[in-house]
Amino acid sequence: xxxxxxxxxxxxxxxxxxxxxxxxxxxxxxxxxxxxxxxxxxxxxxxxxxxxxxxxxxxxxxxxxxxxxxxxxxxxxxxxxxxxxxxxxxxxxxxxxxxxxxxxxxxxxxxxxxxxxxxxxxxxxxxxxxxxxxxxxxxxxxxxxxxxxxxxxxxxxxxxxxxxxxxxxxxxxxxxxxxxxxxxxxxxxxxxxxxxxxxxxxxxxxxxxxxxxxxxxxxxxxxxxxxxxxxxxxxxxxxxxxx
Amino acid sequence: xxxxxxxxxxxxxxxxxxxxxxxxxxxxxxxxxxxxxxxxxxxxxxxxxxxxxxxxxxxxxxxxxxxxxxxxxxxxxxxxxxxxxxxxxxxxxxxxxxxxxxxxxxxxxxxxxxxxxxxxxxxxxxxxxxxxxxxxxxxxxxxxxxxxxxxxxxxxxxxxxxxxxxxxxxxxxxxxxxxx
Numbered sequence: 001x002x003x004x005x006x007x008x009x010x011x012x013x014x015x016x017x018x019x020x021x022x023x024x025x026x027x028x029x030x031x032x033x034x035x036x037x038x039x040x041x042x043x044x045x046x047x048x049x050x051x052x053x054x055x056x057x058x059x060x061x062x063x064x065x066x067x068x069x070x071x072x073x074x075x076x077x078x079x080x081x082x083x084x085x086x087x088x089x090x091x092x093x094x095x096x097x098x099x100x101x102x103x104x105x106x107x108x109x110x111x112x113x114x115x116x117x118x119x120x121x122x123x124x125x126x127x128x129x130x131x132x133x134x135x136x137x138x139x140x141x142x143x144x145x146x147x148x149x150x151x152x153x154x155x156x157x158x159x160x161x162x163x164x165x166x167x168x169x170x171x172x173x174x175x176x177x178x179x180x181x182x183x184x185x186x187x188x189x190x191x192x193x194x195x196x197x198x199x200x201x202x203x204x205x206x207x208x209x210x211x212x213x214x215x216x217x218x219x220x221x222x223x224x225x226x227x228x229x230x231x232x233x234x235x236x237x238x239x240x241x242x243x
Numbered sequence: 244x245x246x247x248x249x250x251x252x253x254x255x256x257x258x259x260x261x262x263x264x265x266x267x268x269x270x271x272x273x274x275x276x277x278x279x280x281x282x283x284x285x286x287x288x289x290x291x292x293x294x295x296x297x298x299x300x301x302x303x304x305x306x307x308x309x310x311x312x313x314x315x316x317x318x319x320x321x322x323x324x325x326x327x328x329x330x331x332x333x334x335x336x337x338x339x340x341x342x343x344x345x346x347x348x349x350x351x352x353x354x355x356x357x358x359x360x361x362x363x364x365x366x367x368x369x370x371x372x373x374x375x376x377x378x379x380x381x382x383x384x385x386x387x388x389x390x391x392x393x394x395x396x397x398x399x400x401x402x403x404x405x406x407x408x409x410x411x412x413x414x415x416x417x418x419x420x421x422x423x
Contacts, residue, residue, distance in 0.1 A: 006401040009408070010386060017383065038412035039405075045357050046365070046380040046411065051275040054288045060275075062292035063266055069299040073257040086252065 013043050058182055095182055130170050131181035171202060177234045183234065184225045186242065187217050197239070205235045214241030251312045257302060265312070266295055272382060273320045279381030280324040280373065282362050290323045297323075317392045324420065328366055333344050364414050372407035375400055 012025045022040050078086075085154025094103075123142040126135035132232040143163050146160055150156040167185035194204045204224060206212070216222045221243045226236040249266075253261035273294050278287035297319050301307055308315035365373055371393070378389045391402045 002402075002405075003398075004265045009318070009405055010401055013379075013404075038415045039408040041354065041415045042361060042408050042411040043380060045354050045361050046376060046414075047383075048275070048279055048381050051381070052278065052284060053271065054274045054284070054291065058288050061269060062288065062295075063270070064293065066266055066295040067259075067263060069296060070257075070259055070262045073259075073262075073299065073302055076256045078256055082252070085320065089249070089252075 004033060009036065009039060012036060012040055016040055016043060017047070036060070111138055120209060129171055130177075130179070131183055132179065168200060168202070171228060171234070178230050178232065179228075180230045181228050182225070183228050186221060186223045189218055189220050189222050192218060197229070197236075199239075204239070206239070207232055207235055210236045211238045212240075213238065216241035251310075252296075253300065254312070255307045262299075265298070269313075269316055270295070273316060276317065276320055276377055276382055277324050279377045280321075280365075281327060282359075286327060290320070290327060293323055294319045311391070311394070314392050314394055316375075317378070321370070325330060325370055325373075357416075359399075359410055360414050364411055368407050368410055372403050372410070375403045376407050376411075379404060 008029055012029070015025045016022065022037070022044065025040065029036065050176075055215060119142075122135065122138045126133075126138040126142065128186065129136045129139050143159075145157060147159055148165075150159050164186050167183065168187070171183050171185065174183070185200070189200070190198040197204045197206055201221060204226060214220075216239060220241050223238075223240045224234075224236055224240050225238045226234050228234045250261055250264060274287055277290045278284055278384060281287055281290075284369060294316055298308075298316070344373055368376070374393060375389060378384045378392060379386075384392070386397050386400050386404075392395045393400065395403075408417040
């Protein structure tokens with residue numbers, strides 16, 4: 001009962017402070033009117049609607065006295081604990097679901113753009129690399145990514161042909177530069193003369209260690225993995241019939 | 244009335260700009276509060292100034308406000324006002340002597356005449372009750388703000404407010420009550 005009356009009293013005081021006349025407030029709660037009336041009149045008498053300001057000169061003089069004492073305070077350097085608390089407060093203010101989401105989106109977009117830009121620059125720089133070069137792996141990864149996103153069989157076949165032609169061009173370039181490298185390419189087996197096979201116009205040496213898979217015959221398509229030496233001899237490691 | 248935690252942290256580091264900000268932000272409200280309690284503008288200005296000097300002294304002694312700057316400043320203002328009232332108590336006329344003998348005027352004018360009587364009666368209340376009345380009706384603070392400053396629950400403030408008004412309502416003449 002007391003709790004109920006205290007709540008009604010406070011609501012009535014709020015209404016009084018908002019300018020509602022006492023009798024109107026009491027009319028809303030007739031059961032409590034007689035008990036409430038003297039309390040509301042007391043509240044009205046005690047209210048100070050126009051509080052008096054301290055004279056400006058007085059306020060300024062007191063401020064000057066205060067600030068002169070403030071000026072004598074020795075400086076306090078923030079401790080590690082102070083700094084940690086400040087960082088913690090800032091983090092706590094920042095850790096709302098909205099800011100966390102915004103931060104995640106920003107970080108994700110930044111990482112994505114950075115990776116995309118890096119990949120673009122590297123693939124451009126790696127375009128003319130040859131087997132054995134530092135960026136050659138990037139070139140092959142870039143080709144594999146293109147093959148992954150080639151969803152139609154025609155597109156995939158066209159890309160594979162393009163990339164295989166690149167492998168042949170790379171071997172030509174390596175031969176011209178007298179460079180040694182491990183190479184891999186596909187092509188038609190043109191002729192087989194003992195241990196010298198001509199595959200897609202390139203002479204390939206078949207050694208005793210060469211692994212030959214599928215008994216390839218002339219005009220068959222084969223895949224070759226081998227070592228191109230500096231004397232421009234390509235020794236096959238594996239020759240595999242693919243169709 | 245929201246307590247500024249970063250302001251409190253800065254004053255703990257004796258940041259002069261923050262301490263100047265404290266004065267600008269709190270002087271007027273502390274002056275209102277003390278003046279409401281004392282009804283003496285001269286003494287209220289002096290005591291409001293003393294609140295800030297007490298803050299400097301607390302910082303010098305390495306005992307700054309811990310969690311609530313507002314609560315700390317009002318607690319000092321309350322103690323200074325209470326001490327001042329105690330010193331004056333012998334010179335204050337009895338409440339009963341202050342009740343107007345004149346015939347009732349119109350409501351507003353009559354109620355205005357009751358202000359000194361109720362202000363004197365206010366001094367007979369407990370310290371907590373006086374503090375609640377000064378904050379709620381002198382400063383116009385909400386229950387929640389008052390509870391925050393006094394470091395009590397809203398329910399406790401409601402109860403204090405009720406008891407204080409019930410005591411003061413005894414000085415509201417019957418003819419005013421009968422008018423409704």
